[in-house]
Amino acid sequence: MTAPDVSAPQPGLSVGPTSEFSLFFRVKPGESVSLRNALQALQDTPGYRPGDYGMAIQTIHEARFVLFDDDTRLAFITSFDGPWDAYMEDFFTSGPTLALFDLIFSHVEGYDGLPDVAAVRSFVLGAEQSAAAYARNYGGTVKEIRKAQRVNSAFQQVLDHPEAAEILEHPAMQPLLDEAGD
Structure with missing residues (x-):
């Protein structure tokens, strides 16, 4: 029997076909207003506006960014359908989505930005924390x-x-x- 590779990023918790994914970052000093503006720009982007359902990654149930600790920390929390590896592949190959996240991540510590997708992937996966508990109130993909x-x-x-x-x-x-x- 092969032991699992605990050093590799692991998927979040799952309920049925859906898994959670959570990232936590530190906001660069003095960047909270610019970050809020970038988040508002994301919210105003087709597919992300309230009532729009045309996100580039079609397996996402919901996604949210949360500023906390007096705007010094940022969380990205989402849930999605299908295998974790497929979601990661969609995320890192979705040009429009990755470009929008690039604008947001530019306001957090440790982010070097695009075009180095491998570095972005490493950065994102390094910020991942699996939920301690996860529940859904409805079934279905x-x-x-x-x-x-x-x-x-x-x-x-x-x-x-x-x-x-x-x-x-x-x-x-x-x-x-x-x-x-x-």
Whole structure:
């Protein structure tokens, strides 16, 4: 039996198909205002704006940056679907996402920036801390949840269609109608 390599970065905790990923940094002295501006610019970027769902990395459930300790520390906390290695590959090969993070990381200690992706990878993985506990309040992958939303939207259209009344009276439709009433 081979012993695991404990020196290599390990994935965070998982619940079903979803894992957590958390990074913690120290903000460079005097950079907190610039960092807040960079975070606001990220928040205003298509795919990251509230209500936009077009993130470059399609397996992300949610992601957040948190400034704490009087804006001297920065946390990046996210959860994602699929294998940890695949998420890391997506993160480090997603040009637009990596460029946005480059702007943010430029305000934290120890970051040398792009174009050296290997150095960025080492920097990011060096800041990783697995959660001590992790829970989710819903099942399903991002792909499954988006499909369920599309199916629900289509079903709502059927419910609103005046010619659907006869079909909706069939006993086989009762479980869907019961759920639609919630």
